[in-house]
Amino acid sequence: RWPVFVAVLxxxxxxxxxxxxxxxxxxxxxxxxxxxxxxDRDGRFAVVLCGLVxxxxxxxxxxxxxxxxxxxxxxxQCLTSAGQRLVTATSGRLPASSADRALARRGGSARFSTVxxxxxxxxxxxxxxxxxxxxxxARNLAEAERxxxxxxxxxxxxxxxxxxxxxxxxxxxxRRATAPLAHLTDAAE
Numbered sequence: 001r002w003p004v005f006v007a008v009l010x011x012x013x014x015x016x017x018x019x020x021x022x023x024x025x026x027x028x029x030x031x032x033x034x035x036x037x038x039x040d041r042d043g044r045f046a047v048v049l050c051g052l053v054x055x056x057x058x059x060x061x062x063x064x065x066x067x068x069x070x071x072x073x074x075x076x077q078c079l080t081s082a083g084q085r086l087v088t089a090t091s092g093r094l095p096a097s098s099a100d101r102a103l104a105r106r107g108g109s110a111r112f113s114t115v116x117x118x119x120x121x122x123x124x125x126x127x128x129x130x131x132x133x134x135x136x137x138a139r140n141l142a143e144a145e146r147x148x149x150x151x152x153x154x155x156x157x158x159x160x161x162x163x164x165x166x167x168x169x170x171x172x173x174x175r176r177a178t179a180p181l182a183h184l185t186d187a188a189e
Contacts, residue, residue, distance in 0.1 A: 004162060004163060004166035005159075005163050005166070008158070008159040008162045008163065009159065012155040012156075012158075012159055015155070016148070016151060016152060016155060019147075019148065019151060020148060023144040023147065023148065024123070024144070027123045027139050027141065027144065028112055028123065028125070030139065031112075031123065031125040031137050031138075031139060032110075032125065034137055035110060035125055035127045035135075035137055037049075038127050038129055038135055039130075040130070046078070046129040046130075046133070046135050049076055049078075049135060050076065050078035050135065073139060073140035073142065073143065074137065074138060074139050074140070075092060075094060075122065075136075075137075075138040075139075075140075076135065076136070076137060076138070077093060077094045077096070077135070077136040077138070078133060078134070078135050078136070079096060079100060079101060079103075079104035079126075079133055079134045079135075079136065080104065080132075080133050081104060081105065081131070081132025081133045082104075082105065083101035083102060083103075083104040083105035083134075092117065092118075092119065094115055094117065094122060094124060094136055094138050095115045095116075095117070096126075096136065097113065099111065099113075099126075100113070100124075100126045100134065100136065103126055103128055103134050104126075104128065104132070104133050104134035105132075107128040107132075108128060110125055110126060110127040110128065111125070111126050112124065112125055112126075113126070114141070115138075119140065119142075120140055120141065120142045120145070121140075121141045121142075121145070122138040122139060122140055122141060123138065123139050123141055124136050124137070124138040125137045125138075
């Protein structure tokens with residue numbers, strides 16, 4: 001029984017951890033692919049994406065209410081070059097860490113993080129843009145979490161069924177193996 005339980009547990013935990021990593025990488029790759037559009041030298045794509053008017057005045061930004069059209073469950077948030085004022089291109093703000101704000105001020109390499117919001121967890125890619133500032137592209141992890149919850153429940157069910165089957169098989173094998181001994185005991189009595 002225990003070897004079966006340990007084997008099922010090891011396979012389940014390993015497969016689950018691999019799936020978590022694969023889903024996270026898929027979300028990261030999607031955000032990275034979209035962020036490549038922000039590499040334009042004049043920064044026009046960032047201006048359009050952030051919903052800023054041609055002057056780039058964050059005071060005149062209007063909340064568009066939408067996310068990235070190609071990415072359901074996404075959000076876009078812009079950090080000004082001062083790294084302090086949030087310019088939100090979609091409904092709902094994302095928490096911006098001090099590292100995100102520093103990236104908007106000084107530039108550097110894009111960075112991933114996971115943040116909690118009222119609507120659930122988001123995977124966030126903060127990308128510096130030419131001319132200063134940064135754009136945060138975020139994707140809701142609810143779909144991935146649903147998939148993982150379903151997978152976890154299936155693993156638990158399969159593990160339980162495997163343990164029950166191993167217990168039943170062990171009982172039957174033990175009973176068959178000890179049947180001659182039980183007959184000999186009966187005869188001796």
